[in-house]
Amino acid sequence: MDMSLTLVLAVNSLTLGGLLFLLSAGFSLIFGLMKIPNLTHGSFFMLGGYVAASLIGWGVDFWSAALLSGLLVAAFGGIVERLILRRLAGAELAQVLVTLGLSFMVADVCLTVWTGDPIRIDTPSALRGATSVLGVAFPAYRLAISVIAVLFAAALWALLDQTRLGAMIRAGVDDPAMARVVGIRVSRLFTLVFCLGAWLAGFAGVIGGPILSVYPGLDQEMLPLALVVVILGGSGSLLGSLVGSFIVGFLYNFGQALFPELAYVVLFLPMLVVLVLRPQGLFGRQAG
16 A cells, blocks of 8 residues: 555544544443433434534534534434433333434434435535645645544543533443432433533534535444444543544544455454453443
8 A cells, every 4th residue: 555545544534533533422421421322323413414504505604503503413412311211211222222213213304304315515615625744635624623523522521520510420420329429410410411422423413524425324324433432442431432433433444445345344353352351441441
């Protein structure tokens, strides 16, 4: 493989890793705090892209559409958590079936409203064009996504490690029963974290739109990648989500380029190894 192709794949891997971090960070926190395998999370990603495409079509600028679309998806996530998932606490099989069913329902609604044609979201004007890296031109927008992901990682780290709210979230992840004893309203935290995770997924769907487009089935393509990230990094671990996202981004892109017939073997084999050798993930804590 020549150097230029390697560099292109590396930048594409960083871009995908950035999108996966935004998608999986919320998924990891939701699973770490609430123990809910939220299979609707990929739908939040796709729904964010579709809603933003409509907002942009109505004249809203890209970044405002991204923020607003994320908020609308977060509101939808809050409704799902409050009205449905809260009633299924501890019922893992019911949670899996309900969130899977919701994902199919969201997909059908999106297909009805936006049809089956792929929708391309235009790249923000300020980030069009190319940036030269080591003499090779790369789309500026792809590099920007990686920077955005790192900035969000820093902001989430500051939220979780440097604020009272973050301390309560970490207490809820580590020991929800004890958190309730000391007066933390864990149920309110559940809703807040679920909305935050949904917002991150919806926002990621928007900023991924100029690269991936938005189309039926996008949710089912992104969800397995987020699951692999959480398993590799460890549920509830922000650092695990960040490292796992970029690992999966590189495995996915280089696997498809070097071993197209075995691309999913390259992607899922490390996950199986981690499950066998370290079930809590690379950065997760041992249960009990």
